[in-house]
Amino acid sequence: MRISAILIAGVLPLLASTSPVPTPEDVSTTLSTASSTAEEVSMMAASPPWTIEAMKRDCNKDNTRCKWSFRINDKSGAAPVKCAFTIDQKPGSVRPASQTDGRGFDCGVYRVGQGWDGSFGQGNGFATLSVVNRNTRNIIWPGYTDKQLAGGRVVRPNQSYAPVRLA
Incomplete structure (x- = not known):
């Protein structure tokens, strides 16, 4: 559940901010940070076409x-x-x-x-x-x-x- 932990870590500071509701920019930044740190693997084979x-x-x-x-x-x-x-x-x-x-x-x-x-x-x-x-x-x-x-x-x-x- 790595993505969930990242999302929670990104959203908690927003909840503690002076603004009662995160702005769309805040949510977008949180989601892009979470997706860029998520693990990924290439499924391309190490062989010629x-x-x-x-x-x-x-x-x-x-x-x-x-x-x-x-x-x-x-x-x-x-x-x-x-x-x-x-x-x-x-x-x-x-x-x-x-x-x-x-x-x-x-x-x-x-x-x-x-x-x-x-x-x-x-x-x-x-x-x-x-x-x-x-x-x-x-x-x-x-x-x-x-x-x-x-x-x-x-x-x-x-x-x-x-x-x-x-x-």
């Missing part, structure tokens, strides 16, 4: 099945790991396969998940993958717009992402 190579999402004409394929290059010196999985449209769903989430795909030491989001409106959807190295407990979140993935073309250029440590 990983590159997703030859990313491709190829959906059938009816958009009921999408095949994903790519390579994961973690720059460790080992050969890039090939990854491929298929996502089918859920029975009865109005969402096509290209907008269907999937998870639990094993690619060597990696476990991959994929989610689609349409937060930016019609025609601006994107997919975000989670790529976890189960041995090192590092993760990246590669993101691709629907426009990048359209037509089953390989995304160029390859994209790199800084890995994060999972506690």
Whole structure:
């Protein structure tokens, strides 16, 4: 409860002051002091960025099945790991396969998940993958717009992402 102690230590002098109610500036100063002294830890992994190579999402004409394929290059010196999985449209769903989430795909030491989001409106959807190295407990979140993935073309250029440590 370090933050609580800091907040109390910062507020007590304010309560003893001649002003019966702390001013907004007093409260702001107290809160900024508390947050600047709170402990923090960087979750960035001490390893180079990983590159997703030859990313491709190829959906059938009816958009009921999408095949994903790519390579994961973690720059460790080992050969890039090939990854491929298929996502089918859920029975009865109005969402096509290209907008269907999937998870639990094993690619060597990696476990991959994929989610689609349409937060930016019609025609601006994107997919975000989670790529976890189960041995090192590092993760990246590669993101691709629907426009990048359209037509089953390989995304160029390859994209790199800084890995994060999972506690």
